[in-house]
Amino acid sequence: MNILILGSGGREHALAWAIGQNPKCDRLICAPGNAGIAEVADCLPLDIMDADAVVALARAEAVDFVVIGPEAPLAAGLADALRGAGILTFGPSAAAAQLESSKSFTKEVCDASGAPTAAWARFESAAPALAHVRKQGAPIVIKADGLAAGKGVVVAMTLAEAEAAVEEMFAGGFGEAGASVVIEDFMDGEEASLFVLTDGRDVLALAGAQDHKRAYDGDEGPNTGGMGAYSPAPVLDDALVEQCLNTIIRPTIAEMARRGAPFQGVLFAGLMIKNGVARLIEYNVRFGDPECQVLMARLGGQILDVLLACAEGALGQAQLNWADDHAVTVVMAARGYPGAYRKGEVIGGLDSANALPGVQVFHAGTARDGNKVVASGGRVLNVTARADSLQAARDRAYEAVALIDWPGGFYRSDICHRALG
Numbered sequence: 432m433n434i435l436i437l438g439s440g441g442r443e444h445a446l447a448w449a450i451g452q453n454p455k456c457d458r459l460i461c462a463p464g465n466a467g468i469a470e471v472a473d474c475l476p477l478d479i480m481d482a483d484a485v486v487a488l489a490r491a492e493a494v495d496f497v498v499i500g501p502e503a504p505l506a507a508g509l510a511d512a513l514r515g516a517g518i519l520t521f522g523p524s525a526a527a528a529q530l531e532s533s534k535s536f537t538k539e540v541c542d543a544s545g546a547p548t549a550a551w552a553r554f555e556s557a558a559p560a561l562a563h564v565r566k567q568g569a570p571i572v573i574k575a576d577g578l579a580a581g582k583g584v585v586v587a588m589t590l591a592e593a594e595a596a597v598e599e600m601f602a603g604g605f606g607e608a609g610a611s612v613v614i615e616d617f618m619d620g621e622e623a624s625l626f627v628l629t630d631g632r633d634v635l636a637l638a639g640a641q642d643h644k645r646a647y648d649g650d651e652g653p654n655t656g657g658m659g660a661y662s663p664a665p666v667l668d669d670a671l672v673e674q675c676l677n678t679i680i681r682p683t684i685a686e687m688a689r690r691g692a693p694f695q696g697v698l699f700a701g702l703m704i705k706n707g708v709a710r711l712i713e714y715n716v717r718f719g720d721p722e723c724q725v726l727m728a729r730l731g732g733q734i735l736d737v738l739l740a741c742a743e744g745a746l747g748q749a750q751l752n753w754a755d756d757h758a759v760t761v762v763m764a765a766r767g768y769p770g771a772y773r774k775g776e777v778i779g780g781l782d783s784a785n786a787l788p789g790v791q792v793f794h795a796g797t798a799r800d801g802n803k804v805v806a807s808g809g810r811v812l813n814v815t816a817r818a819d820s821l822q823a824a825r826d827r828a829y830e831a832v833a834l835i836d837w838p839g840g841f842y843r844s845d846i847c848h849r850a851l852g
């Protein structure tokens with residue numbers, strides 16, 4: 432079959448690398464893609480926020496199956512448009528994607544389904560929100576209700592920070608996303624992410640993963656899209672996964688179906704774990720980036736069969752074979768990220784890094800300049816290694832990082848510190 436992957440990051444490179452290994456995949460197209468994806472798929476230019484253009488390209492290229500990577504086109508209804516045009520698609524409808532695009536929607540679904548999460552309230556103006564934070568005190572968490580590219584959350588450790596966050600959001604600091612603000616209780620514990628596939632009725636747990644959100648070693652510095660990940664996450668053992676499926680995931684899927692907005696796609700549950708109990712921090716409606724890279728490194732080509740089963744409503748019969756393996760990805764970012772950074776610097780050593788056993792360097796912000804690969808984004812490479820133990824995977828990933836010649840890049844040297852100390 433002809434398969435189209437939409438997106439241009441490390442997540443989409445990992446998906447393309449894995450899907451392309453499945454014998455069912457005859458032709459793999461990625462739009463718009465990047466320099467690394469171009470080595471495993473035909474990359475075509477496309478504005479993936481333009482649903483008409485996506486449908487037209489899928490028809491012109493005789494695409495049988497579309498996999499949507501990022502959240503923005505999902506929230507804008509791209510999966511609805513593709514399915515409306517009769518094209519088999521992996522990814523939730525706009526109505527179901529509200530689990531990521533509206534924090535208050537998710538909170539309402541949690542309340543209706545009994546899924547454990549932090550107590551919350553929603554505000555449309557500053558004065559009652561300020562009164563609420565003064566009554567509750569710090570620590571407290573202030574969130575722009577809408578999509579804010581991962582930046583609309585302030586975990587305020589003092590009342591002054593909480594007040595400043597409320598003022599900033601209602602002053603338009605997060606644009607439309609902050610017109611409505613959710614304020615919730617602070618939860619402490621250890622964070623982990625659980626990825627679950629669903630066809631709207633049945634669920635198939637993938638695996639746990641842990642991200643590293645801060646830019647620098649020791650979880651210091653500004654928040655980023657994620658600087659590295661590993662899977663499995665030791666904190667999410669089988670019993671805890673089963674608990675999450677029973678208390679959080681299945682009740683959510685059932686509530687979405689009850690509302691007439693069945694969720695088909697991958698549900699990414701951000702969890703806070705304390706004393707053996709998991710509570711939901713938030714949902715995302717797509718694979719995490721860089722968490723996807725470690726999941727795909729472990730799953731390989733079989734991912735296509737289960738993505739198809741989701742889209743066809745046949746997940747009940749689907750199965751995955753997990754090896755007893757571990758994967759680690761180290762993000763290399765342009766110096767300055769998540770602030771201003773330079774583009775266009777040549778990156779060397781990619782072939783040597785990829786030649787190490789178990790290593791795949793997934794590209795995020797890269798482009799081709801003649802026969803050279805150059806940095807063209809903030810997060811640029813995801814150096815990913817798979818091995819029999821977490822320690823071996825981590826060591827191999829850093830061995831590969833050391834072979835990459837890119838003076839303008841930086842990376843964290845402590846990926847896996849929570850699991851390995």
Ligand code: AMP
Binds near residue numbers: 618619701
């Ligand atoms: P979110 O975008 O909702 O995942 O929030 C971003 C980050 O803020 C999370 O990964 C957590 O580290 C933190 N966070 C969000 N909500 C809470 C909460 N209620 N208590 C503690 N930390 C939170």
Ligand code: GLY
Binds near residue numbers: 581656715
């Ligand atoms: N790495 C976190 C995310 O994809 O949202």
